[in-house]
Amino acid sequence: MKKKLLFTLLFLVSLISFSQQKPILKLSAVPNPFTNATKITFNATKNSDVIFTVKNVLGKTVHTQKIEAVKGKNSIPFDKGNLSKGIYIYTLQDKKHFTSKRFVIQ
Incomplete structure (x- = not known):
């Protein structure tokens, strides 16, 4: 009986932890690679403040x-400024989660 109860509890805890919805989805940079500017797009599951790094x-x-993301589709225009050619990692982070990808400046 104890094994069955322990198994059920473990199953429920793992189910809850794996089913948590991520706040930032479908993160992408278009165009990538780019020479002067790109647009970072993502879907947010709720209104929140995020940090773009x-x-x-x-x-x-x-x-x-700092970006004020709204529920649904969001976009961030990014100009390379004085950055040189190369590979860069961009990250969107809220209070609990972060998502990172890379883009290339040609």
Whole structure:
């Protein structure tokens, strides 16, 4: 009986943890690679403040911006400014989660 109860409890805990909805979905940069500018798009599951960060491959933060995301589709225009050619990692982060991808500046 104890094994059955323990198994059921473990199953429910794992089911709850794996079924949590991520707040940021379908993160992409278009065009990628780009020469001057790109648009970062994502879907948010709720209204929230997110931090948009760009880091170089050495991990140095080269751009940070606070975004007020609305439920549904969102976009962030990104201009390369004085960044040189190369691979960069961009991240969207809310209070609990973060999602990262890469883009290439040609």
